[in-house]
Amino acid sequence: MNDRFLRACRREWTDCVPVWFMRQAGRYMEEYRAVRAKHSILEVCKTPELAAQVTLQPIERFPLDAAIIFADILLPLEPMGLRITFEEGEGPVIHNPVRTRADVDALRLVEGEELRFVAEAVRLARRALDGRVPLIGFAGAPFTLASYAIEGGASRHYLETKGLMYREPVVWHRLLDKLARVVTEYLKNQIRAGAQAVQLFDSWVGCLSPEDYREYVQPHVGLIFDGLKGENVPLIHFGTGTATLLELMREAGGTVIGVDWRVPLDEARRRLGPGVAIQGNLDPVVLLAPRHEIERRVESVLKQAGDEPGFIFNLGHGILPATPVENVQAAVELVHKLSQR
Amino acid sequence: MNDRFLRACRREWTDCVPVWFMRQAGRYMEEYRAVRAKHSILEVCKTPELAAQVTLQPIERFPLDAAIIFADILLPLEPMGLRITFEEGEGPVIHNPVRTRADVDALRLVEGEELRFVAEAVRLARRALDGRVPLIGFAGAPFTLASYAIEGGASRHYLETKGLMYREPVVWHRLLDKLARVVTEYLKNQIRAGAQAVQLFDSWVGCLSPEDYREYVQPHVGLIFDGLKGENVPLIHFGTGTATLLELMREAGGTVIGVDWRVPLDEARRRLGPGVAIQGNLDPVVLLAPRHEIERRVESVLKQAGDEPGFIFNLGHGILPATPVENVQAAVELVHKLSQR
Numbered sequence: 001m002n003d004r005f006l007r008a009c010r011r012e013w014t015d016c017v018p019v020w021f022m023r024q025a026g027r028y029m030e031e032y033r034a035v036r037a038k039h040s041i042l043e044v045c046k047t048p049e050l051a052a053q054v055t056l057q058p059i060e061r062f063p064l065d066a067a068i069i070f071a072d073i074l075l076p077l078e079p080m081g082l083r084i085t086f087e088e089g090e091g092p093v094i095h096n097p098v099r100t101r102a103d104v105d106a107l108r109l110v111e112g113e114e115l116r117f118v119a120e121a122v123r124l125a126r127r128a129l130d131g132r133v134p135l136i137g138f139a140g141a142p143f144t145l146a147s148y149a150i151e152g153g154a155s156r157h158y159l160e161t162k163g164l165m166y167r168e169p170v171v172w173h174r175l176l177d178k179l180a181r182v183v184t185e186y187l188k189n190q191i192r193a194g195a196q197a198v199q200l201f202d203s204w205v206g207c208l209s210p211e212d213y214r215e216y217v218q219p220h221v222g223l224i225f226d227g228l229k230g231e232n233v234p235l236i237h238f239g240t241g242t243a244t245l246l247e248l249m250r251e252a253g254g255t256v257i258g259v260d261w262r263v264p265l266d267e268a269r270r271r272l273g274p275g276v277a278i279q280g281n282l283d284p285v286v287l288l289a290p291r292h293e294i295e296r297r298v299e300s301v302l303k304q305a306g307d308e309p310g311f312i313f314n315l316g317h318g319i320l321p322a323t324p325v326e327n328v329q330a331a332v333e334l335v336h337k338l339s340q341r
Numbered sequence: 342m343n344d345r346f347l348r349a350c351r352r353e354w355t356d357c358v359p360v361w362f363m364r365q366a367g368r369y370m371e372e373y374r375a376v377r378a379k380h381s382i383l384e385v386c387k388t389p390e391l392a393a394q395v396t397l398q399p400i401e402r403f404p405l406d407a408a409i410i411f412a413d414i415l416l417p418l419e420p421m422g423l424r425i426t427f428e429e430g431e432g433p434v435i436h437n438p439v440r441t442r443a444d445v446d447a448l449r450l451v452e453g454e455e456l457r458f459v460a461e462a463v464r465l466a467r468r469a470l471d472g473r474v475p476l477i478g479f480a481g482a483p484f485t486l487a488s489y490a491i492e493g494g495a496s497r498h499y500l501e502t503k504g505l506m507y508r509e510p511v512v513w514h515r516l517l518d519k520l521a522r523v524v525t526e527y528l529k530n531q532i533r534a535g536a537q538a539v540q541l542f543d544s545w546v547g548c549l550s551p552e553d554y555r556e557y558v559q560p561h562v563g564l565i566f567d568g569l570k571g572e573n574v575p576l577i578h579f580g581t582g583t584a585t586l587l588e589l590m591r592e593a594g595g596t597v598i599g600v601d602w603r604v605p606l607d608e609a610r611r612r613l614g615p616g617v618a619i620q621g622n623l624d625p626v627v628l629l630a631p632r633h634e635i636e637r638r639v640e641s642v643l644k645q646a647g648d649e650p651g652f653i654f655n656l657g658h659g660i661l662p663a664t665p666v667e668n669v670q671a672a673v674e675l676v677h678k679l680s681q682r
Contacts, residue, residue: 206603211641264585283553320498
């Protein structure tokens, strides 16, 4: 098996830097659009054969070093009791957002049975990958899930989310505790089904001050990582806009910390210390640029990462739908070529 | 005159910490909504009497330490050749966005005559303030203006903006150079009309990596601050999400650096050094929280700012429309009370 990715997660030397991309199975690929023309995103997620098929699409096409199971971070919210629809081009809509203590109390503590289709997709994808590259499982982190659950969808200012946090801290902590418990079980089930690493996406946590992160988020993320310690797989902890949260995220847990393009990787290394691996951080917009610019940027990321083990090349956030497929191909090849040891 | 604000900008001791809020004249105020019920935002901006009236509304109501002229950062783009409308609840729309070299070449280098109404509003507001508090002028910074001009409005990923930057760096630099020249003249005219300090809003520059900032933005911002050096008024340099850009922004210029809630003020002080004053950084969402929470947060901001001169209390971004007026009142009073020397 190509185990570059897992070795890099464990901070071991590899022949070259491993690379995978968030949202590497997505709208920018014709194969993916063909599946989505016939099935909604929720149908794909809930049909293990389709989810596994889509998971493998980028692996068939590019020399990536890891696959990530196809799913949506909001999946656990549905069996907890939220009604979610995905409007084309609008993003997710939650029709009964969580706003009160009663809403939080009504959320069910999902044990995993209701999300069995994800574990099954992991099993099928592992089998189909047949050892070519490792498979990553994932979940949304409590803050990011809470932000969707409370706002009822994506948000700009997180007014309702921070509002609940500031007005009803007890209710807030109950909500995050529930989400943390559900996420822990959900990730354990993915690992048991065959996920060889898991990533916790706290995509929107960068809207918080360090003070708020420490008080309202860190304990709950810590609960998840503590709960996964015995699982013996790499744990990736990712967020965007986290330049002032890095040390606190590291404290909360994870053996790999994912950062976006706003944080230079040498700075991330220095601040996070030698005990964790780093993942990141090309601006996804660069993949829409001309080839020479992509080359310059890939080189720059590799240079900032430095010639030491424990680095996984990725974007700072997901691949954008307008990305040309050939640029993804080029970027993956460049990472391998320019990082040869 | 209450000169706390100007003294703090110059890093002199004051009896207590001065405070003003970005967007302190805005939708959260009944008086403002009454004016806007009869006039569009562009009408208010272009009618000096109305702009001056709105500028003074928060000064009449709260014990603020500075007024800021009412205007919109996009005003200079209109005489440069862009057709702008403001759709209610949608934000600005630019109907002929800048995408090519020809578009950039067609932009007119406005000298100030076309924006005379702003200078006139400054004159009227100064007169109406009658020395009560200083008046701040302002402009959008080249990157933030360019992002609107290129995207055609607000943006999430800045695809077109970064796209132009990466694909056509020469065109990009021509555009930013033009914007920087226009902004310099525009700010000079505000100062000559009576603005006692000016703030450069680079609100969206936090979407860039430090590398991109240095290459594509810093020289142009530097041009503006160099051009204003002889004016002998405090120059405030503000952005959001700038945690990894602070030192570069400082290098570019400004005698006061504005930061948002993501950067703890003690860290900002340490990184920026003793040569500049700091402005910030309460999360605007806190002003929607219960009184005891507002008090706790104001106290925390003051504590992080430390007991040294050169601090101006502000939000990390503009006041949100849903903010209760009495909370603004409370916050202003708390800043003064809790920071008494």
